[in-house]
Amino acid sequence: MNRRDFLRQGSTALALTAAATYVPTTFAAADKPLRVGLIGTGWYGKADLLRLIQVSPVDVVSLCDVDRTMLAEAAELVSQRQKSGKKPRLYSDFRRMLGEKDLDLVLIGTPDHWHALTMIEACRAGVDIYVQKPTGVDIVESQAMVAAARKYGRVVQVGTQRRSTPHLIEARDRFIRGGALGKIAYVEICCYWHMRAEGNPPDTDPPATLDYDLWTGPAPMRPYNKWVHPRGWRAFMEYGNGIVGDMCVHMLDMVRWMMDLGWPVSVSSTGGILVDKTGKANITDTQHATFDFNDVKVVWTHRTWGEMPDPDYPWAATFYGEKGTLKASVFRTDFIPSGGGKVVHQDVGMELEQYPEDKTEKDLEKHCAPAIRGHMRNLLACRETRAKPVADIEQGHMSTTSCILANLSLKLGRSLKWDAASHSVIGDPEANQLLARPYREPWVHPTAATV
Numbered sequence: 001m002n003r004r005d006f007l008r009q010g011s012t013a014l015a016l017t018a019a020a021t022y023v024p025t026t027f028a029a030a031d032k033p034l035r036v037g038l039i040g041t042g043w044y045g046k047a048d049l050l051r052l053i054q055v056s057p058v059d060v061v062s063l064c065d066v067d068r069t070m071l072a073e074a075a076e077l078v079s080q081r082q083k084s085g086k087k088p089r090l091y092s093d094f095r096r097m098l099g100e101k102d103l104d105l106v107l108i109g110t111p112d113h114w115h116a117l118t119m120i121e122a123c124r125a126g127v128d129i130y131v132q133k134p135t136g137v138d139i140v141e142s143q144a145m146v147a148a149a150r151k152y153g154r155v156v157q158v159g160t161q162r163r164s165t166p167h168l169i170e171a172r173d174r175f176i177r178g179g180a181l182g183k184i185a186y187v188e189i190c191c192y193w194h195m196r197a198e199g200n201p202p203d204t205d206p207p208a209t210l211d212y213d214l215w216t217g218p219a220p221m222r223p224y225n226k227w228v229h230p231r232g233w234r235a236f237m238e239y240g241n242g243i244v245g246d247m248c249v250h251m252l253d254m255v256r257w258m259m260d261l262g263w264p265v266s267v268s269s270t271g272g273i274l275v276d277k278t279g280k281a282n283i284t285d286t287q288h289a290t291f292d293f294n295d296v297k298v299v300w301t302h303r304t305w306g307e308m309p310d311p312d313y314p315w316a317a318t319f320y321g322e323k324g325t326l327k328a329s330v331f332r333t334d335f336i337p338s339g340g341g342k343v344v345h346q347d348v349g350m351e352l353e354q355y356p357e358d359k360t361e362k363d364l365e366k367h368c369a370p371a372i373r374g375h376m377r378n379l380l381a382c383r384e385t386r387a388k389p390v391a392d393i394e395q396g397h398m399s400t401t402s403c404i405l406a407n408l409s410l411k412l413g414r415s416l417k418w419d420a421a422s423h424s425v426i427g428d429p430e431a432n433q434l435l436a437r438p439y440r441e442p443w444v445h446p447t448a449a450t451v
Contacts, residue, residue, distance in 0.1 A: 034104040034380075037062035037127075039094045039118050041074035042230050043363055044132055045109020048159065050364075051372040052107070052130075053081050054355055056380055062103060064091040066211040070230065081357070092211060094118050098125040105383070108132060111233050112240040113219040116141035117443065119156070120451050123148040128383050130376070132159040134249050134400035135393065137240055140436035140447055142397045142404075143423055147448035149393045157379040157389040158396030162254035162330070164374030167346045171326060171333040172258040175344075180335065181321030184259065187298045188318045189251035191243060192308035197235040200280045201225045218443035227280065235281035242283035243302045244269075244403045251317050252291060253391075253399035254328070255298050258319075263398055264291040264298075267405040268415035275305045289406035300406070330367055408434050 036058045038049045042065070052058055060078050065071040071090050079087040091097040098106070098121050106122045108115060108131040116136045122129050129149075135158060136142030149156045162168055175181050203223035206212035212224055220238045222228065233239040234246055255261065271287030285305060291298040308314050316329035324337040335344040348367045352359055358369050375391065382389040401418075408431055409416050417426040425431040439445040 033057045033059040034383075035102060036060045037064065037088075037097055037103045037106045038074070039064045039097070039106060039108050039122075040110035040114070040132075041065040041067075041070050042109060044159070045107065046074055046077065047361075047364055047369075048107050048109055048130060048132070048372060048376075049078070050081055050357075050361065051369060052376045053078075054357075055373050055376050057083060058105070059084060059086075060088050061086075062091060062097050062100070063088045064094045064097045066092055066215045067207075067229065068092070068209040069207075093214065095121060098122055098127065101125055103127050105130070105379075111215075112245065113137050113238070114217055116145055116446060117218065119145050120148040120446055123152040123154045123156075123451070126152065126154075128155040128379075130157045130159065130379055131393075131396075133253075133396060134241065134245050134403065135396040136400060137245070137404075138435060138437040139401050139404050139423070141445065142400050143448050144446035144451050146394050146397050148446075148451040151451060153386075155379065155382050155386060155389060156393040157375060157382075158391040158393060159372075159375070160250060160253040160391045160396055160399065161368065161371040161375040162250055163257045163390045164378060165330065165348075165368075165371040166374065167333055167348050168254065168258070168328055170346065171328055171335070175324075175326050175335050176258050176319065180323060180337070181319060181326055182323035184319050184321045185296055186320045187255050187259075187296065188320075189248065189255060189298060189300045189316070190309075190313075191247040191251075191302040191315045193314055194304050195247075196243065196276065196283060196285050196304040197227055197232060197281045198276055198279050200278065201227055216440070218439040218445070220440060225280070235283060237282050241404055241407055242287075243304070244284075244287060244289065244300070244406050245400070247302065247315060248289070248300045248406070249399050249403045251315070252298060252300065252402060253395070255317050255319075256399060257390075257395070258328075259296065261293050261296060261298075263420040264293050264402055264405075264418060266292045266415055266417045267402060267409055268292075269406040269409040271410060284410070287406075287410065289403075289409070291402055291406070330371075 038045050041063055060082050063071060063074055075087045075090055079085055106127045106129055108118050112134055115131055119129055119131045135145050203225045206224040222238055227235050269289035271284050273284055274286045276285050286303050289300040313327050313329050319326040327334045331348050333346045350366045351370045358364055358366055378390050405416050412431055416431055419426050436445055
């Protein structure tokens with residue numbers, strides 16, 4: 001079962017005040033469209049690319065994927081949606097695509113274990129980048145991504161698009177920055193969707209249309225089964241960081257952005273596979289993590305079984321302030337003032353009338369589309385000024401690293417104190433040995449010094 005199955009739609013009321021904070025990108029009639037490529041043409045790769053086409057007259061010239069069927073389907077869809085009607089060039093190896101040296105912008109929508117190598121190679125090719133979260137599956141490769149962006153002067157936007165979600169921008173400005181909550185010292189973040197794959201499908205040969213060796217890349221080689229591709233790879237820690245790396249990273253990043261938080265000083269986590277002990281999935285079904293920001297504690301919980309505490313906020317953040325409480329999710333927000341005052345409610349605005357193609361696009365999370373468009377507009381504006389975008393690679397690295405530290409804490413059974421300056425766990429050599437995962441040969445693990 002995948003994440004999309006648990007998402008429900010909000011109302012169509014548009015948060016105009018929040019949308020007004022976006023910085024639009026303008027193009028003179030004589031300007032040539034940006035030449036764009038996409039690496040990873042699956043679910044979110046296409047969702048991101050098609051939102052970019054909606055907000056800018058780009059020319060999608062290159063698509064890359066190790067699945068020939070998926071690649072051909074994406075090429076047909078792009079030709080129908082982009083103004084030129086042209087089909088992009090098709091590649092099976094991202095190194096060949098980037099080696100053409102003729103792109104202005106590349107989008108990366110691969111499984112998590114491929115984010116670092118593709119992004120770093122795009123930096124070397126002189127391309128600006130939109131890369132999906134998380135920034136890496138280990139801390140050293142995530143740090144290398146920041147180093148590559150800075151070394152090659154690239155503008156990099158990470159797909160933590162809560163930072164560009166209109167109703168969340170409005171809530172941040174009105175209730176947090178505006179002071180309505182007062183001092184906030186505790187935030188709960190959570191995911192209670194039953195999104196962990198259940199069962200034990202048999203291993204089989206991969207489809208003839210999939211280059212499974214290249215799909216696996218630097219990750220350990222697992223026997224192929226139907227969960228691995230497409231989309232089911234999130235069931236396995238070999239390719240990502242479980243539900244913490246997939247869902248907590250969004251909520252933690254949102255809290256950090258809304259409250260202007262930097263690095264946590266320590267991270268601790270408990271949990272494991274407590275219920276589904278016979279399935280093939282090896283990610284936790286239950287996990288609790290505390291991110292300590294000194295005066296602010298941010299506490300994560302996910303549980304893929306049982307009932308959820310608040311059905312209106314199954315994947316959300318709850319900010320507890322002196323003057324009230326703010327509940328925030330991709331679907332809605334509610335500000336509940338202390339002392340029984342009037343609740344202020346806001347629903348997501350899905351912009352379906354402005355962008356009617358969203359109504360019928362396969363697998364699109366309609367409620368997320370406005371946020372992706374805002375994220376793309378911000379990236380395009382920053383390409384012109386060379387400023388850091390709202391979800392700059394360093395911000396993505398902070399949120400990603402924090403989540404990886406939670407998993408390492410769970411693995412080691414102890415709290416980890418983090419030194420951001422040295423990028424190391426204080427007084428814990430065993431933990432520091434786990435900051436980089438082994439890479440499968442012949443792939444070479446990047447570091448900040450080698451990019």
